[in-house]
Amino acid sequence: MxxxxxxxxxxxxxxxxxxxxxxxxxxxxxxxxxxxGTPFGIENKLVGAAGYPMYHVxxxxxxxxxxxxxxxxxxxxxxxxxxxxxxxxEFRPDLVVGTGGYVSWPILVAASKCGVPCAVHESNLVPGxxxxxxxxxxxxxxxxxxxxxxxxxxxxxxxxxxxPLRADFSVANxxxxxxxxxxxxxxxxxxxxxxxxxxxQVNFAMLDxxxxxxxxxxxxxxxxxxxAIEYEIATGIFKERGLDxxxxxxxxxxxxxxxxxxxxxxxxxCRSGANAVSELALMKKATIFIPSPNVTxxxxxxxxxxxxxxGGALLIEEKDITREKMKAMILSLIDxxxxxxxxxxxxxxxAVPDANARIYADLLELVRKKHKSSF
Numbered sequence: 001m002x003x004x005x006x007x008x009x010x011x012x013x014x015x016x017x018x019x020x021x022x023x024x025x026x027x028x029x030x031x032x033x034x035x036x037g038t039p040f041g042i043e044n045k046l047v048g049a050a051g052y053p054m055y056h057v058x059x060x061x062x063x064x065x066x067x068x069x070x071x072x073x074x075x076x077x078x079x080x081x082x083x084x085x086x087x088x089x090e091f092r093p094d095l096v097v098g099t100g101g102y103v104s105w106p107i108l109v110a111a112s113k114c115g116v117p118c119a120v121h122e123s124n125l126v127p128g129x130x131x132x133x134x135x136x137x138x139x140x141x142x143x144x145x146x147x148x149x150x151x152x153x154x155x156x157x158x159x160x161x162x163x164p165l166r167a168d169f170s171v172a173n174x175x176x177x178x179x180x181x182x183x184x185x186x187x188x189x190x191x192x193x194x195x196x197x198x199x200x201q202v203n204f205a206m207l208d209x210x211x212x213x214x215x216x217x218x219x220x221x222x223x224x225x226x227x228a229i230e231y232e233i234a235t236g237i238f239k240e241r242g243l244d245x246x247x248x249x250x251x252x253x254x255x256x257x258x259x260x261x262x263x264x265x266x267x268x269x270c271r272s273g274a275n276a277v278s279e280l281a282l283m284k285k286a287t288i289f290i291p292s293p294n295v296t297x298x299x300x301x302x303x304x305x306x307x308x309x310x311g312g313a314l315l316i317e318e319k320d321i322t323r324e325k326m327k328a329m330i331l332s333l334i335d336x337x338x339x340x341x342x343x344x345x346x347x348x349x350x351a352v353p354d355a356n357a358r359i360y361a362d363l364l365e366l367v368r369k370k371h372k373s374s375f
Contacts, residue, residue, distance in 0.1 A: 004035070008104075099123070100128055187221045262280070289314070
């Protein structure tokens with residue numbers, strides 16, 4: 001089977017595509033897989049590291065505010081499917097799958113017009129503009145949150161499959177993870193991060209908590225990732241406060257072994273991108289969400305709030321963070337194991353453990369139906 005995958009702009013779009021690629025290769029080792037992205041997007045770094053070939057189309061996102069750049073973006077949105085058709089003809093895919101971001105638009109439109117089976121996956125609760133615009137073109141719309149179905153005007157195409165995740169998020173367990181990381185079984189482990197690039201307010205809040213509490217409580221181990229952009233500033237503050245002398249604090253730029261560290265944690269404090277929410281649900285983690293206020297349509301708040309309303313997490317918005325509030329919220333989980341357990345059980349109800357298998361089975365069905373209708 002020959003498969004084209006597309007999705008870009010953020011890791012939240014690229015990582016689900018990589019997870020789909022991995023499940024296809026696991027089930028069909030002879031599958032030929034390639035990706036389509038923009039020339040300068042994060043997809044080039046992530047897809048390149050995974051070893052897949054990459055095609056490019058020139059397309060830009062449309063800004064929500066009035067901007068002259070929207071004229072070029074609209075022009076590229078109009079002509080880019082023609083470039084995408086050339087990619088379709090060259091690669092000759094049996095299937096095309098998009099995972100959101102504006103780069104999904106041209107390749108899925110082109111695939112549809114060329115008669116190639118195609119599907120798009122939406123990880124967020126509220127479907128993005130690109131996904132909404134693609135509904136008339138694609139054969140299937142996969143969703144993560146059941147609430148998303150009400151926001152898409154094509155019930156016959158919508159299928160809830162959960163969020164495709166790396167396989168190692170489903171196999172790690174706390175005891176094994178702590179053994180591998182050299183963490184004691186009886187410690188309370190906190191994991192916090194603000195995304196690959198970082199989040200200034202998350203870093204500041206965690207530095208305050210380390211200074212106010214973790215420094216003096218050796219039974220608490222705090223692992224924190226600052227993100228690339230914020231690393232230098234955050235590390236400077238970390239050292240100024242003498243926190244680099246604390247053996248129970250692990251401070252780093254990026255977490256490369258996230259499934260392992262997440263498995264080891266008792267409490268997780270992070271943003272609420274759809275992938276992170278799905279990972280935490282699958283791993284049953286007591287979580288405090290700090291949604292990014294800088295995301296289109298306030299997506300992260302909506303992702304997290306659905307879980308909070310189901311009793312599966314705590315939430316605090318950046319505008320509401322104070323040193324005292326953050327400390328009290330974290331201590332409420334450190335001091336109350338029963339509360340942590342309740343959050344773990346409730347967040348797990350949002351997980352779809354067999355998401356990868358569901359997606360793969362339906363993709364095969366889409367290809368089968370298309371081939372059957374050709375005879």
